[in-house]
Amino acid sequence: MDPQQLRDMKRALGRRLAELRTRRGLTQDDLGRLVHSNRSTVGNVEVGRQVSDRVFWVQCELLLKAGGELISGYDEYRAGEIQHREEKAQAARHARWGAVLDHRTITEASSPIRTRGGYEPPALAAGSSPAAANLVPIIDEVDDLRRSLNATLTSGPINDAGLDEWGKVITRHGRATRDRSTEALLRDIAGDLIELKELISRRPSASALRRLTGMAAQMSGLLCLVLCRIDDKTSALRWARTGRLAAGEAGNPMIQAWVLAQEAHAHYYSANLRDAVEAARHAQEIAGHKASAGTALAAAIEARTHAATGRREETRAALGRAEDRLSRLEGEALSASAFGYSEAQLRFHEENAYTRLGDVCAALAAQERALELCSPGDYTDWALTRLDRATCLTTTGDASDALDTLAETIGSLEGAKRQGIIAERARSVLDALPPTQRSSSTAQDLRALLIQPHKRGVVL
Known part of the structure; x- marks a missing residue:
């Protein structure tokens, strides 16, 4: 799989989208609005400049009634892209191994x-x-x-x-x-x-x-x-x-803070809330007054942990610290990476904290901003934010809309991507629905998709 083949596949997929859109009498602006995107994205996709994510193609598939053609074309392109990337990575790995180890076999x-x-x-x-x-x-x-x-x-x-x-x-x-x-x-x-x-x-x-x-x-x-x-x-x-x-052996406080933030995250999802707060605070203390992606993440995880136990003041104080550290980041520290921390990530953590607190107005506002900023390929934060929105809709009595949001979210994800913490969160949203929605055929179909056995003691 060479780059030219990938470019040809991308252009062919874009041309087919343009044909189907035109046949339906839609402008690029119309299509962008209907699939929760924008005109420039549709235009870039149709000329082969970009390919967007699977959610975009699922929505186009359903709207344009493409008979599976768009999804299969997208999946074929992504499979080729993965193959090409892995071939390049393997070649680079062999080259790097030889350079670093003096070409020893x-x-x-x-x-x-x-x-x-x-x-x-x-x-x-x-x-x-x-x-x-x-x-x-x-x-x-x-x-x-x-x-x-x-x-x-x-x-x-x-x-x-x-x-x-x-x-x-x-x-x-x-x-x-x-x-x-x-x-x-x-x-x-x-x-x-x-x-x-x-x-x-x-x-x-x-x-x-x-x-x-x-x-x-x-x-x-x-x-x-x-x-x-x-x-x-x-x-x-x-x-x-x-x-x-x-990190301790390396003696680098910024790396130590980042690792501790990851540990806090793991404790949070394991329902070890006291340990999560301890690791998050340690991460912030070890870096002193210096702002870093790790300390911003740690403060945000501390906020979510406090929210899980209903501590409103502590939640807001930790969110304030996360905002402060984010405001002082620059360059690579703001990149879309596990080693960076951006406003998109903060708004996701913020909306989840407010959802956990039951502060629906604040949660919905943060969700809007999080979804607006979320990069197209970041399926984890995108899905979890939408699942939190379904929780808020259930709380406000809009259970039918909550079920629709849940179905759209899970249905847009490939099988492997709707497992793990996404599946756990989706099941908890289903369980919180009123009996009418919980027993509906849509809910039953969703449970069949979420095949991973339920685990107790998970903080979502």
């Missing part, structure tokens, strides 16, 4: 889970997360890697070659968390962590070791984040602790 036997093609997922082991069962299951082997990394982090002094390239790799992983599937993320991050562990074990210089352990902390935090999303809370918390160990 690493044999298959150097790691029980390394193959010539990269990371090969093992069979699902007993006790793995139900959400992970719907992915290519690699959680147990990733956990073996975590234990091995723990043992390696303290083994000391590698030359500095390639460290900047490794920094770029980690930055790319951070950006990919916004729209890349959890299956692909787990594969890529775990594969690169194997190589990073090898570098740490080769006894680099003291300065290189600090940078490498800082990178190990960031990669561990990314795994914590991804595992949280698929609702494997136990593994997420273990990786958070590994990240904390690595």
Whole structure:
């Protein structure tokens, strides 16, 4: 799959959209408004300048009655894009490995889970997360890697070659968390962590070791984040602790604060609310008065945790701290990445906190802003915000609209994307509906889609 093929597929898909839109007598502005987008997006899609996300194509498919043509075309394009990206990533990984390790040959036997093609997922082991069962299951082997990394982090002094390239790799992983599937993320991050562990074990210089352990902390935090999303809370918390160990070895307060924020997030979704507040506050304290993406995130997670226990004043105070830290961020710290924090992310955290408090007016206002700012590919925050809106609609007595919002949201997501914390949240919204809506055929169909078994003790 080469770039020209992808461009041709994108243009063909855009031309077909334009044909179907014209046949229905709609302008680009009409279509944009009807699918909750805008004219410029429709225009860019139709000329092949962009492709937008699956939600856009699902809505166009239904509106234009395309008979599955638009969705299949979009899915085919995305499959080609993923194939192309993975081929490039594999080539880059081989090039980076040779540059950093002085072109030494690493044999298959150097790691029980390394193959010539990269990371090969093992069979699902007993006790793995139900959400992970719907992915290519690699959680147990990733956990073996975590234990091995723990043992390696303290083994000391590698030359500095390639460290900047490794920094770029980690930055790319951070950006990919916004729209890349959890299956692909787990594969890529775990594969690169194997190589990073090898570098740490080769006894680099003291300065290189600090940078490498800082990178190990960031990669561990990314795994914590991804595992949280698929609702494997136990593994997420273990990786958070590994990240904390690595960040401590690196001696970088900003990385420590960011890892602690990820740990707070994992505690929050595990219903360990006291631990979530403690980790979030520790993240803010360890960075002092310096603003960073980690401290802004930590303050926002603290606000959501207080909201879960009904502490209104503490919630508003923590949101204020998050606003303050966000206002002082600049450059990459504001990027759409796991290592950045933007207004879109803050409005998502804010609306969730107000939803938890039952402050419907404030929640709806924050939801409007969060959905306006949410990037097209950021399906997790988009879906959770809409599910919070369904909760608010139920609270105000608009249960039919709540069920419609829930159905539109879940129906717009591919199977793998509606698992984990999204599925948990959707089930809780269904359970809160009045009996009439809860027993409707639409609700029953939704329950059939949300096939992951319910787990108790989850804070949503």
